[in-house]
Structures are given as C-alpha cells and as structure tokens.
Amino acid sequence: MPFSTQQVRLTLLALLSAALVAGCTVDARVPAPDPADGPAVESPAAVEPEPEPEPEPATGKTGGAEPSGEDEVQLVADPTAIDVLVNKRYALPPDYVPPDLVEPNVRFIFDEWHERRLMRAEAAAALEEMFAAAEEDGIYLAGVSGYRSYEYQEMLYTSYVSTDGPELADRYSARPGHSEHQTGLAMDVSGSTGECAAEECFAGTPEAEWLAAHAHEFGFIIRYPEGKEHITGYMYEPWHVRYLGKDLARAVYESGLTYEEYVQRHR
Ligand SMILES: [Zn+2]
Secondary structure, eight states: OOSOHHHHHHHHHHHHHHHSOTTSOOOTTOOOOOOOOSOOSOOTTOOOOOOOOOOOOOTTTSOOSOOSSTTOOEEOSOTTOTTOOOSSSEEOOTTOOOTTEEOOSSOBSOOSOOGGGOEEHHHHHHHHHHHHHHHHTTOOEEEEEOOOOHHHHHHHHHHHHHHHOHHHHHHHSOOTTOOGGGGTOEEEEEETTOTTTTSGGGTTSHHHHHHHHHGGGGTEEEEEOTTOHHHHSSOOEEEEEEEOOHHHHHHHHHHTOOHHHHHHHHO
C-alpha cells in the first residue's frame, strides 16, 4: 500500500480544512504522520489476547432490553450516565447533546473556537487537573479533540468512508452515534507541539507514557488499548482518554481489562 491509513486520513483532513469555513475546520497544523510501523509501547492495561466476549450492557447503564440479535445496535438507556458504554453495539441517540458541556481551561493544538474544545463539566475539571499534574512532571499536554456532535462525526465518518471504504474506516473512525466523543467524556490528547496528534507515532512518546501511567489517577482510562481491537472494535489509540470518574477508572486500570470486558464482568 503506497500510503498508510494515517497519511490518507491526513490528506483527507487537509482537504476538509480547505473546504470548510473557519471555525469548522480541523487543525491544519497537525504535522505529517510518522510512517513508522505500529506502536512501540505496551499499555499497562494490556493482558494476553483472549476470545472476544460478547459485550453486554451494565444494568441501568445501557440498553435495558435483551438484544434480539448478536449484532443488533441498541441505544444506551441513559446517555448522560458518566459510566455509559458506547461502542459499535451501543449507540447514543442522534439528537443527544450532553447537558453540561464546558470548555476546559487547557492548552489545545488549535486556536479557533470549535465544539471539539468542549467536554462535560466533570470531565473538563478532571482534564484540567490532569494537565496541571503532568506539567509538574515536565509533561506538557494539549487537547486535540473532545466533544463531537452527531453531525460532525457523521461528516468525518462519511469522508473517511469515501476515501478508505467502510471496512478500513470502521477500524479507526466511529459511525455517527457510536463515538465516545459524542458523550463529552472523551478527549484526544497530544503533546503541546501537536506532533503526532492522534497519530500512530504518538505511541511511545513521553506524553503517551505519562498518560498510560497516570490517567486513571484523574478519572480517565486509555479506552482503546493495544492488541484489543477484537474487543473494543478500534485500533490502539494511546491518545484517546475516556473519563469514568476516579473510582471506576482506577478499578478498570487495575483490572487490566478493556471497558467492554469490565462492564460485562461487573454488571
Ligand atoms: Zn478519540
């Protein structure tokens, strides 16, 4: 393949930037991706691969009714729950907008206002706390992408599909309604330079290693660990942190499980 997936995505994003009005663009300063092979670090939550469990909802947290088919998509029961499980099976309503979106007072890799700056209030406060603690360790983090509306995710996914086809796009991009970013509880994080932002080359950086070691202390988990695509449905994303609250994030971290597995075992 002449170009990596990331390169194709970057090219597409550049085209999108050119096509959209200011304020709706993606960041044009994201540098070219590193063509190096896959990620170089092990997630602390990594465990030996095992057969894919059937993701099941936690009582009261996701769909209430038993699924009638293994692959049937269900709407989550309570989109506002901090511990809501959203993935390829459990979706948010198209019209769901988190009730308490705010802009965390942290560094971003882009300057303009965009909905991607937003998170739910509790998650935003935790992100501020985490970034401040990282700076005390000499690690300067920046926000890349937080909240995404259903419509914005739909535009992104549609664009990725037109470039890569649905099979490949589904490995790195959520379909609208299925993105954790619509919960307002997720943030893609990079170093302050924006280098390797949301790209494979972020793996192994000091910032990625700091996040892997400390995110749970502030209520976040690395949501898509390495080697777990068969469970989470997505490639390794060392930059994507999901807020669960400190107690639950620590429990998931210490379990070494993906959130899908954790919910299944603790519902
Ligand atoms: Zn993300």
